[in-house]
Amino acid sequence: SDLRIAVLGLGMMGAFHVELLTSAIKGATVTVVNDFVADKAEAVAARIGARVVADPIAAINDPEVDAVLLATPGSTHFEQVSACLDAGKPVLCEKPLTTDVATSYALVEAEAALGRPLVQVGFMRRYDTEYVALKELIVGGGLGRVLQLHCTHRNPAVPDHFNSEFMIRDSVVHEVDVTRFLLDSEITSVQVLAGAATEAAPEGTHDPMLVVFETAAGQLVTDEIFVRSGVAYEVRTEAVGERGSALIGLDQHLTLKSTDGRWGGLITPGFVERFGAAYRVELQRWVDAAGRGTIDGPGVWDGYAAVAVCEAGVEAVRSGQRVPVRLGERPAPAAHGVTR
Ligand code: ISE
Numbered sequence: 001s002d003l004r005i006a007v008l009g010l011g012m013m014g015a016f017h018v019e020l021l022t023s024a025i026k027g028a029t030v031t032v033v034n035d036f037v038a039d040k041a042e043a044v045a046a047r048i049g050a051r052v053v054a055d056p057i058a059a060i061n062d063p064e065v066d067a068v069l070l071a072t073p074g075s076t077h078f079e080q081v082s083a084c085l086d087a088g089k090p091v092l093c094e095k096p097l098t099t100d101v102a103t104s105y106a107l108v109e110a111e112a113a114l115g116r117p118l119v120q121v122g123f124m125r126r127y128d129t130e131y132v133a134l135k136e137l138i139v140g141g142g143l144g145r146v147l148q149l150h151c152t153h154r155n156p157a158v159p160d161h162f163n164s165e166f167m168i169r170d171s172v173v174h175e176v177d178v179t180r181f182l183l184d185s186e187i188t189s190v191q192v193l194a195g196a197a198t199e200a201a202p203e204g205t206h207d208p209m210l211v212v213f214e215t216a217a218g219q220l221v222t223d224e225i226f227v228r229s230g231v232a233y234e235v236r237t238e239a240v241g242e243r244g245s246a247l248i249g250l251d252q253h254l255t256l257k258s259t260d261g262r263w264g265g266l267i268t269p270g271f272v273e274r275f276g277a278a279y280r281v282e283l284q285r286w287v288d289a290a291g292r293g294t295i296d297g298p299g300v301w302d303g304y305a306a307v308a309v310c311e312a313g314v315e316a317v318r319s320g321q322r323v324p325v326r327l328g329e330r331p332a333p334a335a336h337g338v339t340r
Contacts (some may be wrong), residue, residue, distance in 0.1 A: 003291050006032035006065040008056050008080065010040050013094055014071030016272075020283050021069075022048050028287045034059040057083050067290040070094060074169075078103040081119055085110050090290035092283075094122040095173055097303030101311050104304040105328050111300045112331035120286055120295035121303035123177040125235075127285070128278040130248035134239060135182055143241025146183060149221040151175045152236040152249075154208075154229040156269065157200075162227055164194070164206045168313040172211055175223040176309045177302060178237060185215040186305060190313045191322040200228040211313065232267035233274050249274075301330060 194206035208226030236249035289296035
C-alpha cells in the first residue's frame, strides 16, 4: 500500500513537491496538507483529494501519515523535525535543516539517541546525473587527487529580500553540500570577497560575491554566487585534480546547435529545467526508503554541517575575514544518517 505523506508548506517548493508526488512518483499518496495560509491549503487539498490539517504538529502526528515532507520556512524546522523524530516518522526536510547551529546539532543528537536515520535534507544536486557522474569520476580516481573545485552559481533574478546573508544561507548552501559530497571532506573555513556589485542589486547587497572554502584535506573551493545575472540559471562545477579536470553544467544536456562553424545552445532558464529530474529521483528514492522506515540521501549531519558552514559564511561577509568552521562531535556511524 502507498506511503501516506503529509506535505507541510505549500509555497513554491511545497507545491512543486505535491505536483511531483501526485504525478510522477510511485507508491506515494499525499493524504494531508498544511500551510499557514488556510485558503492555499484548502485549494491544494481539494485538487488532489487530501485533507487539510491546520496545525503543523497535528499534521505530523496524524494517524493517516507515515512520512513527512517539510517545505515550511526554515525557522519552523527545528520544532517540526523534532516532532517527526518523536513520532518516529521519516522526514524529508528542505534546506536549511534549521536556522542556527545549536538547534541543528540538537537534531543530530536527537536522531542519534533514537538510533536510526529518519531525517533527510533536500540537497537535490546529489541526485543530478552530472553531479553523480563527477562524483564517480573522482571516487574512481579518474582525476587523481582533487585539489580544487570551481563553482559558478547564477540565477537570472531574485526578489529583493535576497541580501548577502540570504544568498549565503539559501544559495551558497548548495555549493557547501556539493563540496562535502564530491570531496568527502568537511569544510574548515570560509572567506568571502565582495567586489563590484551589479546595479540590479539593492543598496548594501553584495551581488555577485566570491566565496572560498577550505576543506580538512586542504582543498580550495571557489564559488561565484551571482543571483541577479539577468541571464539564466547557470550552475557549473569544475573539479581540478592532479591528473586532469572535469566540468559539469556546461551544456546542461540541452541540444547544441552548430551554425556557421560556431557552437551555442540554450541555457536553462530556471531550477526546474536544470534540476527537475534530480528532484524526481530524490523524491522516488526517499519514498522507497521511507517505506522501509529509513532515508536514502544526505542526512541530519549533512544538514548540520551545511548550517555551520553558512553561519561562518555570514560572519565572513560581515568581517571580510577568513572564518573557521568548528563542528561538534559526529555521533557513531550506526546512529547517523546514510550518506551517499
Ligand atoms: C534557491 O533556494 C535554490 O535552492 C536554488 O536552487 C538556487 O539556485 C537559488 O539561488 C536559491 O535561492
